[in-house]
Amino acid sequence: MSSWLDYTINGLIVGNVYALVAVGLALIFGVSRLINFAQGSIYLVGAYIGWVAVVQLHTPLPLTIIVVAVAAALVGLIIERFGLRPLQNSVRIAPLLATIGISFVLDQLVMLTFSPNPRALPSQLPDVRFQVGGGTIGPLDLLIAGVGLTSALLLFVFLRYSKLGWAVRAASQDRDAAMQMGVDVNRVNQAVFGIAAALGGVSGMLVGMYYNQIDTAMSLQATLKGVVAEVVGGAGNVPGAVIGSLLLGLVESYGVAVFGTSYRNLFAFLLLVVVLVLRPNGLFASARQAPPEPLTGTFIAPSRPVRIPRWALLAAAAIFAVLPFFPVSFYVLQTLINAWLLGMLALSLTLVAGTIGQVSLGHAALLAIGAYTSALLSMTLSVPVGLSIIGGGLMCAALGTALISPSFRLRGHYVSIATLAIGEIVSLVILNWESVTRGPIGISGIPPLSLFGYDLISPTSIYWFSFAVMVVLALLQGRLLTSHLGRSFRAIRDDDIAARAYGLSLNRYKSLAFIFGGFAAGVSGGIAAHLYSYINHETFNTQQSILALTVVILGGLGNVVGAILGSVALVGLPEVFRIAAEYRILIYGIVLLLLVRFRPQGLLGTM
Amino acid sequence: MSNIDRRSLVKGSLAVMMAGAASRAAFAQSSEPILLGVSGPLTGPNAQYGTQWKQGFDLALDEIMAAGGINGRKLAYQFEDSQSDPRQSVAIAQKFVSDPRIVMELGDFSSPASMAASPIYQRGGLVQFGFTNSHPDFTKGGDFMWSTSVSQADEQPLLAAYAVKRLGLKKLAVLHLNTDWGRTSRDYFVKAAKGYGAEIAVTEGYIAEERDFRSTLVRVRDASPDGLILISYYSDGALIARQARQVGLKQVICAASSVYSPKFLELGGEAVEDVHLGTRYFPEDPRPEVKKFIAGFKAKYGGQEPDAFNAYSYDAMNMAAAVVKIGGTDRRAVRDAFAKVKDVSSVIFGSATFDVESRRVKGAMNAELVVRKGQFALWDGKPT
Structure with a gap:
């Protein structure tokens, strides 16, 4: 019994620290x-x-x-x-x-x-x-x-x-x-x-x-x-933040007490998700408080997107398609492979964040789900790699949508916080579910990419493969956006009350967006797993989620071409700044700030 | 900072681009240095380890140059920052593989970053010399993967022997970093300790970002062990020791060699007094290679004591030099040279020779230390 007193005191002590x-x-x-x-x-x-x-x-x-x-x-x-x-x-x-x-x-x-x-x-x-x-x-x-x-x-x-x-x-x-x-x-x-x-x-x-x-x-x-502490207590509520912090400390401490140290953060983020689902305005928000967010329409403001003529897009695609025939180094190709993989993730995020207005900060979790699914399918069930990647995409679409569905009733910033928490939860489950994911040891010896029995191991073939997959996903998404489905998505983003009044079922459309987006992200993760040959719970981390969001905002929310352009820019810039050694991330940060300052609607504008 | 500064690096790469392939042959015999590629974290959460690598590399290079270089040529390295991010380490791998000046690669730091790049090095035929890669599968990536990282299968039984047989601990609580390294180490430790007849009361894995261990320590206390085993790095090891003493745990603490750093003493303060640790070398070590390393390090870095990661990178650069001396600048010959080098002087191993089967080095040195009066000292056999 005395141990429980100690756990309580320890929880309050660390809660104290969070409160500051x-x-x-x-x-x-x-x-x-x-x-x-x-x-x-x-x-x-x-x-x-x-x-x-x-x-x-x-x-x-x-x-x-x-x-x-x-x-x-x-x-x-x-x-x-x-x-x-x-x-x-x-x-x-x-x-x-x-x-x-x-x-x-x-x-x-x-x-x-x-x-x-x-x-x-x-x-x-x-x-x-x-x-x-x-x-x-x-x-x-x-x-x-x-x-x-x-x-x-x-x-x-x-x-x-x-x-x-x-x-x-x-x-x-x-x-x-x-x-x-x-x-x-x-x-x-x-x-x-x-x-x-x-x-x-x-x-x-x-x-x-x-x-x-x-x-x-x-x-x-x-x-x-x-x-986490602030949102649990009710965003913007100062005494609430203190109580939320103490609560967070207690939950973590009891989590350690019951399940062990490696489950600690799992409880912190579960607490957040539960609070958000049950009381979206935090524990201490009063009922008469005005909605904490303006309608989503002002959160993501419309702007006039830059129209890129079709011939220019075709020309750009053609140039990138024939690039390996020119004397470019494998280093450039590898950097572009990274850009295409990030591009798939950004397509996914630009759809859910930009087109339907659910700004996700946990998108790396989708990569992880796709990567683990594809790796395990190909290794334990000997599924051919091409199919296993599709399996990763499908699993990601299903599981990702199921995980995210509790946050469908949230708006604005709260969606971001909930998805951030869900992303952390996925990573911690991967760490702790050892019988399936092999825990911190990770999965090594993942077979290389292959298609119809041919291994794709040269940088050139991986380049073409990832570029082709990304282009197909981009074309599908472009088609989607011009269809009635795309219009419904944007209607929900711009004014969900009006959209609902018009008879749109918000949850169903949000699910559809996450299913499509989850597939693209899962495919990206699956390809990455076979490219890297080794993954563990740290491979797809929070920094990648933040990077993906940066790409999407930089390119212009909901903008398909913008997502790809943003990926090339944000993968390319740190590589270009390599010459600056330790200063490169500083320069990258400054460039990012300048871009936000002068193109807040993104390079190509919101679609 | 780095051995070749940025300007010469820029100049070098510009020169290569402009001069094209024709003049590359000329470089080969000229005064251009033999170039090693290093992929490691200089920014991001693991940046501290990359800066420690550099210190060890630079000291070793000074000594190599003073001894006449590699058959009369200079040795240099090009350090590319990967942030321990697999996306960046694979790009760096392609960069090194396609750069004909690079004869061998060293690094990366974390397993996800290193092992993601392994297929590229293997297919590109460039040695990936992962000197901190303890993941048991690292060298299984192919015959171009070599490692001087101390195998945990070697290190942990030594620590277990220290704790159980020498210190007489019978009931242990094991706290470990929940990473591939910490987990592998824990498993080897637990197996060895049980073999020596000790009981494992509780094991707790914690994530690298953890700062607060009070609740973990309550679990430890309730398991009533007579000793705490820390499979930690120096910063988290110091935190755990401090908090253990603060919550009133007075048990013997015994730590893995990775806490061996002056920072452990600085961050831990009085709480790390009497902490036992197994290490590969120690300050008063009579071995000549250790004396040379410690004296050289202090002279170069203003009296700073070297730590375990400095020693790993110092050894790695010396090993790379020995390999390149035999293998020259041909990448395949460099790989084959790893199997040929014999008895390379090493702080960690005394003298290092690769086991050609596992592509690792066996038989790390062992010293049993204890912290006394704020200093690492050889354990005198007295109980604490």
Whole structure:
């Protein structure tokens, strides 16, 4: 019994840590309806500024906290002013992509300045431990809890009783009306970003001290857990974020208690999905609250797509088809093979995200399902590789649609968060379902691609094969978009209430889109498995999901040609920047930001 | 940073492009260095390991140059950042295979990135020398895959002997990274420890991003073991040790050699005092190759102590040099040379000779260390 007390205390302690990030995220979401993917990077920056202050400048703790808060707030203000404010009047998805780009840039800057080696960040508090249950807690636990609760309380008071707080709330309820009443919305945004960033920076520093360890990989994890906690508590709800964090910590801790350590994150993400399905606005949203998202139509704004004449497309296809006859190196062909594989994934995502408006952040899971299915079919059941890839596509269509169906009733950002969680769940199931997936050992010795008994092993033949598959999928999708089905998809995206009033069954159409998209993604994963010959649970990770979304937004949502163009660009750019060695991801991030800034509707525009 | 800096790399590749195939023969005898390709993470979540590789490579190259290079020619490497991402490692593989200057490839770091590239190296006839690839299937990718990674079938029984026979632990809790490496290691460890008569009370696998181990440690406590075994890298190993001491677990901790790093001491602080670990070499090691390595490393990197990954890459570069000395610049001859090199001086193995069947090196050195007063020291046989 005493162990349960310990699990409870441990859950609350780690929940405490999550709360620091979640409160900042909630504040920003509350005002600008934006999930700030750069919050984890500010947390990282705060940790390293804290390191400089403590280890280099030997500042005492109160001064350290002030230094970190001020510096992080400055970073937040810069992000708001130069990264997000210029995008105010563009499509609502542009700022989301901008925060992803900003997080790339910040993480890389920290890595280049401080090297990727982890560092110790010594705690400046006396090392006394208090016995609680079977374990102990230290002064840092109390300080973290104190900072979390105090900041939540202060924010609550600030939002409720101060004039700027009223302005913040007014702006979050109705930005246009607030402006008409004379609220300076920019100043409100500035204040919110400054406060959230200061909080994020201080939390990074405190967590670094807590573990006596900071490294550049902590940013993405912090964002992921923070987002889960925030959405569980009710996006935009500051006290809710604290309670959501504690709940998340408890669920993880009990999950470890009952099933073991390797199931921990599985429970975190299952909690999120369950909460989203049962209470889409989070646990602590009041019933009378206005819908947290505007209708999807404003989330993905229509724009005039760039019309590419048919002859130009044909010419481009012809050039790529005959490319291997010219003296191009296998390296170029391999890079293009990667682009075609990513292109298939992007076709899938541009259909579900762009055409029907379900912005998925877990698309790499579809690759994994396709890859594992095809690999296992060909290896254990000796299915010929060509057929096994189709099997991977079909399995992915079926399983992917089934997994995603609980999130069909969600809208806007919530779909992204739910799919993010589903993607993580798939990866964790692959890790833990050892009898089928061989767990962390992975599957090796997957047979190479083959077609009608002929092995495709030369880069040229793999190039033609993947290009042909992608072109066929693209043509099918192009045909689909011009059919009545495509029009229905877009109608649902642009105004789901009107579409429903018109008699369209939303779930059925969303399922159809996911079935088609799942097939394309599954085929891409299947080809990748046979190309790589080895896969494990890390092969298809969250970064690939984020990359796929970036491709789709860059190309123009719903735009078939745009998805392919975006894939070539985002596979090609990091390769082109190889010459810049360690700086290449930084340059990539900056280019991404510039693209979002000047073409927020994507290179070819939304279809 | 890297041995050939970026400018000469740009110049080199431009020169190759412009000069075309005709002048390639001229390069072969000229003062152009013999070039090795390295595929590894310089950015992304594993970036720290790529930077450690570079340190070891650069030190080994300095020594190789000082000794006159490879039959009078320079040796150099071209490091391509893969972020440990299989998509990028396969592109790098094609890049290296189609670049006639590259005579051998080293890396990648993670199994998904390395083994995804193996078919390309195998078909392209370029040796993939995976010096950190412990995945049991890595060298099964083909006869161009060679590895000096210490086989876990070798290492884990040594650790088990240390924990069970020497330290007298009878009931063990095993915490391991839930990766292919951690999982394979755990299985070998558990088998060996049971063979020595110990009982395995509980095993817990955790993912690499994990920071919080308190609840895991409650499970460990409830299993009431008399020793904790960490199959961890240094950063997570330090975290577990700290949290174990914080929650009041006082059992003996015994860790795999991968925690052997000055960072383990820095990050773990007082909590890693008295942690036992089996390693392949140690600071006061009397072996001449180790003395040379540690002294050279400290001199080159401002007094910094080398760690396990520095040693792996230092050894790998020395092995590559020995192979190229025999095999020259012909890729097939380089592959065949791996079977011919004998007794290459090595920090990890003492002297390394490949087992031609498995394409791996057997018989890693073993030293039983303990952390005393914040330093790694040879274990004096006293209980802690």
